[in-house]
Amino acid sequence: MGRILTEKDVEAAVRGGSVYAAGGGGWADHGRMLGNAAVSIGKPELVSVDELDDADWVATAAAIGAPASTTPWEMRGVDYIKAVELLQDALGEPVAGLMVGQNGRSSTLNGWLPSAVLGTRVVDAVGDMRAHPTGDMGAIGLAGSPEPMIQTAVGGNRDVDRYIEMVIRGATGRVSPVLRTAADMSGGFIASCRNPVSAAYVRDNAALGGISLALSLGEAILAAEPSGGRAVVDAIVKAVDGTLLATGGEVTAVDIVYTAEAFDIGTVTVGRGDEALTLHVMNEYMAIVSADGRRLATFPDIITTLTPKGEPLSVGQLRPGMKVHILHVPKSVIPLSAGVRDASVYPPVEKALGLSIADYALAP
Known part of the structure; x- marks a missing residue:
């Protein structure tokens, strides 16, 4: 059975995701914004890939950019939703679930808001347990594939006319750098939905259970906090x-x-x-x-x-x-x-x- 994600899960996801962020992985406040918006306006549902039909479409919800940069980025919750909508339009079929390319400060929660608004489920699978620099690293084996894929990007600093919407098709390894360029042009950070594949492919190629592991780590951190910093450090080391x-x-x-x-x-x-x-x-x-x-x-x-x-x-x-x-x-x-x-x-x-x-x- 799926798990309805609630307000208490937001902080756990941000805390656990921040450890798996490996020095990157977005911004904690951005993650809280995404999660709190999702649980306020809907009921995002976390499901294992086994709860989907083999032929169901699963795409990757991602944020692309440099988490440590000081560039004038702006990305809103609606950008994640629009990216999914653009991909569904290009695909011509609904997306049943969204996985994420990596855990991180905000990236663990990238699929929650579209789930709450569009009904796509949050799939308990990640392209990489930890955060990484290139989209190809979280592309679950598609980076070297010649098969054309769909990728979208949405976002940008509206005040300085950097807002971008983009739909691109091509081999993953060829089009992923284009999305990085779009991220830079938008102000350094942009929402993406990409690489729709079957649930069966996700089962065979993703890091399964990655969202649950981030949540359980975050829960361990929160439980240890009343006992002080040393207890939190010990809890993290033990949990991972x-x-x-x-x-x-x-x-x-x-x-x-x-x-x-x-x-x-x-x-x-x-x-x-x-x-x-x-x-x-x-x-x-x-x-x-x-x-x-x-x-x-x-x-x-x-x-x-x-x-x-x-x-x-x-x-x-x-x-x-x-x-x-x-x-x-x-x-x-x-x-x-x-x-x-x-x-x-x-x-x-x-x-x-x-x-x-x-x-x-x-x-x-």
């Missing part, structure tokens, strides 16, 4: 089966540059000298390297910076002098989608970072 690679480490450098492709790229350094850890960033944390050059963590591992009170910090929130914990969750303990096992998604990311990612991500 992770470890802390640094405890109260000092942020000593933040070197991030926003690019025209709507990416934030660079490094964050925590600690000094032999104890320093370098976190490599492409919107999110993609790898950690020790002072002596050892790779300690690599995508699709979950890498998150937490305050000593257990609050997840995005890359854009970090400043030199801050004290942070670094949470690491290896890929072996999280559900993995076909998207993160797709070799075609890694070359652009490796080129931007100057690091090997695929060697680890594709290893058994």
Whole structure:
């Protein structure tokens, strides 16, 4: 049976999603806006993919852009709804459910408002348990496919005439960069609905249960809060089966540059000298390297910076002098989608970072 999402689920989704955001994943206030609007005007329903017919259409509700950017973005709840409507019009058939490309501060809730308004159900599946820089990484194995897909984008800063509506068809790997360009032109962040596939395909290729895992993590965080920050940190580590690679480490450098492709790229350094850890960033944390050059963590591992009170910090929130914990969750303990096992998604990311990612991500 499906689960009707309510007001108490909104905060749990934002809190759990913020950990899985891996330094990116949107804005918490944007997530609360989406969730509260959804539960106020309707009854968004979370269902497992098994509750859909194999032939039902499932599309991915996404937000595209650079979460740490300081660009003049504007995205409204209606933009997510319009993106779904444009995709349904182009498809010529109704969409039964919406999954999300990744968990995150707001992205865990991307499908809730269309569910409340249009009746599309929130499918308990994600393209990636954690947030990632490119749409192809959350495309559940479609990135290298030559099959034409439909993608839509809606949003933009209305005050400076940046509002965009777009419907595009083509092979996923070819059209996804166009949506990133649209995100940049709109002000840095844009709503999208894309890649309609059958529920049977989602069952075989998505990371199933990803929304429920974010909700249960958020519930654990909220339950621990009355006991203080240390209890919250402990609750997070236990819930995700992770470890802390640094405890109260000092942020000593933040070197991030926003690019025209709507990416934030660079490094964050925590600690000094032999104890320093370098976190490599492409919107999110993609790898950690020790002072002596050892790779300690690599995508699709979950890498998150937490305050000593257990609050997840995005890359854009970090400043030199801050004290942070670094949470690491290896890929072996999280559900993995076909998207993160797709070799075609890694070359652009490796080129931007100057690091090997695929060697680890594709290893058994």
